[in-house]
Amino acid sequence: MTFFFELIENRIGFSRIGRVNLSKEKKLYLKTPNILIPIKNILMKQFSFIQEFENHDLFIISKEIFLQIGFLREKFKDTGFIFSYPGTLEKFEEILEGNLEIFTKDNVLAIIPFNIPTTSIDRAFAEGEVKRYLLNVALILNKHPNINFGLSIRLFNYPMLINLYFPTIKGKENIKLLNLMEIFDNFKNIRNILNTISIIKKDFDNNLVILASGKIIPKFYPILIYLGVDLIDSSYLLYLSSKDLYDTTEYLIPIHKVSYFPCSCVACKSKLKNLKAIRFSSEKKDLLCLHNLIATRNYMMKIKQYLHHEDFRAFVEKSSFDHISIISILKILDKEYFNIVKYETPILQKDKLVKCLGPSSYFRPDFREFRGRMINNFEPESWTTLIILLPCSAKKPYSQSKSHKLFLEVIRKFPKFQNFQEIILTSPLGAIPRQLENVYPVNSYDVSVTGEWDEEELQITSNMLIEILLKYNKSIPVICHLEGEYVKIAENVNSKVPHNFSFSKIESKVTSKASLASFEDLINQHLNDFVPADNLSQVNYLSKTWIRKFIKILDYQFGIGTGRYVINGELKPIKIKSKSYINLIDLKSQEILGIFRFSLGQVFLKMKGLKRLPLLLIKSNIIVFNGQKISGSTLFRPGIIEYGQDLIPNEHVVIVDIDKKSIIGAGTLLVGTNFIKNSKTGRIVEIYEKI
CATH class of the missing domain: 3.10.450 (Nuclear Transport Factor 2; Chain: A,)
Known part of the structure; x- marks a missing residue:
């Protein structure tokens, strides 16, 4: 059986869009991320379940009988199955031996179980159990090299044990899926979760499919996808249904407390409303199971919509507002794991409005990457005579807004306005040189404007402005046409840089006639304060x-x-x-x-x-191709022999020949450095120009 994962596109954080193929007989591509719907006797007896889910992509089965039922195989012939046996490893091997043809040829992937012991005494005990499990796994993998498997990952609350799995995963090519068991059962163990995920992303083959299983409620699905999980086992919903819990996505509510049913699924439209108050009712539990699975399936569809077509980070942030642990995960991931996350997060998003929802947005990875790259790659123009600080605008790019058109009218009254460096102050991005107002995320972000900034916003913008100004000659005057909190930023920065700051007089607002007149007068006063060594003529x-x-x-x-x-x-x-x-x-x-x-x-x-790019200047953006000429529109991993160590998805790369003498093409990266380093296959560059 052939089983593989193909990464189609990275999204923000560790989130990604991909597809798996579970069939040797035909190309049966199943898109990820996705949920696994459990197939159980209690569900298969309901015609509504079969009707609702017959077109679903992936199912999880736990009993041998479901491998062999002809009706089931025929009804769901265009879907994939994950076989997750809940019993002993010995019994699993018996099932495997008795169904070799199914596991070899059909669209079924078996996960090697790690169910015993259910707990651990201490770390030494847990380590011994993991090692024992991995020895048995190696025997199974060696015995069946042509069958692909999923590997169960259990850490017993000791995240460092993930390293024990690494040699087996790296040494056995027929491991295609990692089943993270119980890791997400307790979201209060935030650092354990993040340590585990970061190691998997940094050191493991990125073509491995990541499955999350255990006590997972739908509320956590967005953050799991953000953390790079490809598949989520929804089986825990059956247990929650047995406890009479009704899923509203935001919350799990005891069914007897639901007065207003927010769902119009087949279960809610039938007898569930009438049965909700009956304490012991098998029919109620059956319908509740059906509702919870349908609601979860629909929520996953919503997640995928945002992942594909909207700003997914904003969606994750919104889902976190009423759950402290999710907020904490985002904060810690943004601040402490940025140097790993940056290699998975695209440097830009196309045609997407980026919504900044508050402090949870300040350090999102694409914002941090922009700030760092802007500071590192921005060089002052040598003919600058004046620096002008301006407030941001709601309309993007800024120069298209009413306020900035008025500012530019004033600035362009001066024949040598090209000698002025405009810097726009904004939250949460920081300080933006006018020349970069069209790049992402400056051209795409939206933030609530109240005129009040918190301390973190002030600090981000102040620090960025300081770094920019220190690049300039200290004798260049700085003119501030600002009001409100913007003035506070300028005054704070003024005390930390050697430049002379001057402030225009604001009457009513920055765009009033009196304010603009003051702005013009201020430019006139300081127009000739600094004479640069490099004088730029107007015809240049x-x-x-x-x-x-x-x-x-x-x-x-x-x-x-x-x-x-x-x-x-x-x-x-x-x-x-x-x-x-x-x-x-x-x-x-x-x-x-x-x-x-x-x-x-x-x-x-x-x-x-x-051809005009000097190779020495762009060495971090270079990929060395294993040949002299590129064919096709995609560069795959086997065609790459060297690459920059700081590559980020959607970044532009220059492709040189095997001799490193000639530029033979250019493209945008589909993946980052970590993927290239850890993977042997996959699409790497989308070519847009070649010889």
């Missing part, structure tokens, strides 16, 4: 607003200095209105150097532009 190509932007965007993508190498002469940006992109045409050669896409805020270089 570097004075053009869009050229200044493209240079800084290229620096942001590939590193300091790369923008000037690509754009080393007059440029003619031609906006294609119907296509929402700009062609970057070299005015001298009339060749297209690249394409700027508004929806992504990125420049996609053509070969003419790529």
